[in-house]
Amino acid sequence: MKQYAADYTPQEMLVAAGSRQLEDNKVIFAGTGLPMVGITLAQLTHAPGIIPVFEAGAVGSSLTRGLPLSVGDSRTSCKAHYMQGLSSAFELTQRGFIDIGFIGGAEIDPYGNLNSTMMGCFPEEYQKPKVRLPGSGGAGDMACSCTNTIIIMAHEPRRFAPRLNYYTSMGYFDGKPGARKAAGLQGNGPARVITTKALMGFDEETKRMKILATMPGETVASVQDMTGFPLLVDDNVYEFEPPTVEEIGLIREVIDPLGYFVKKTLKSS
Template sequence: MSNEFAVQFTPQEMIVVAGARTLENNKVVFAGTGLPMVAITLAQLTHAPGIIPVFEAGAVGSLLTRGLPLSVGCSRTTSKAMYLQGLNSAFELAQRGYCDYGFIGGAEIDMYGNLNSTMIGAFPEGYQKPALRLPGSGGASDMASSCERTIIIMVHEKRRFTEKLNYLTSPGYLDGSSGARQRAGLVGQGPYRVITTRAVLGFDEETRRMKLLATLPGETVSSVQENTGFELLVDPNVREFEPPTQEEIRLIREEIDPHGYFIKRKA
């Protein structure tokens, strides 16, 4: 096999690998559409075969061996599932505390892990006339509210990492104050990791502010901060994240998403 897989990878492939490595074996993971599903499948095929995925349409415990689902309602999400009970049942699992992680994306994020996937611009014109209408919450707000922790996967650009969201779709730590989520009636603990095209980030336990934990290949602390619209905290033990292995890239390209539905082949 050529060495090119060991040295050449796209930003999307990198964040999928980082997302997969963040997942632990034998955890229940509520999966969003797209890159989260790719990351979960990669984790199942490598270090975490015991992951139990939950899909919004109701499939639980599927083995994603019949091809990559194109959405959370795709029939492929039901392959070898433990059970299939419908949307209400899937969200009930999260509300009762049975989902360890919710794996979601967004268009904008602030320093407290709040996400926007609804709209850009338009104020003061109002919600009905945005400059850009985004897909909306789907089940993401419910996942961010009820899953024990959330993992966020997104492109890292200054316009996306902003001090003030255009719209709050999925709650993180809200205003960052102590007990803010509990006062709002949210049962989950909040954001755990943000996996981006530049870094792996977490959150400070006291201030709830976003903290840089690791830089992805080719990035530095300075380059990550330059592409962030607010000041990041930096972990004193910030590290360089290991690049994808040859086998991880092979699995993504040849077995998980060979048609490039979610993973672009060119950087």
């Protein structure tokens, strides 16, 4: 019988929810940070056969030497099946061998397009942003070519915008039928958006973001209140199960004991 944790942070809920979306024996391209934590948690619980792929070229790693601080960290090579380099890793996406691209972003729109380039201005003011973000890295390519993508991010109104400041990684463009294919993209697009408040998917016809489940303590109304555009709501929306004692123990004691990516306590207001 599952034992649910009584004490956990929104970030820990986010990682647990992300981990549960990953199926066993799938090939998953790992983004930096929380996606790496989620993949490792899945490997240690319900999906030991996951094959992670890292941008620097490691394939099939087991992160038993500690959590990498980036996708180029030497620890991504621990127990890897092989290593060939960046070009080889992205060749796998272009040849259709990557089931899921697991990525994050700073800003998202109703159609799953992501911004990780800049905030506080629009493209016509590209040289004068208020905030310059890290940029695409490999996320733009992953969004183009992986069979599907899963997006993991914090849920705040400023991050969920009707119009992005910059289009870094493409989702469903403007939602029109065939938009991805017309642009030459081979992947199917985003399948899930996992946030600190909800699990969301996309409507089959309109490609607009849709609430599938609310996180513990949240409601459809509270999720919508923290979103900068109207959300669709699934007919069978449910409450997501909280993290288990096992999941929280693994995150805090085994995967990220120093709290590089997952904070153990909430910031004081």
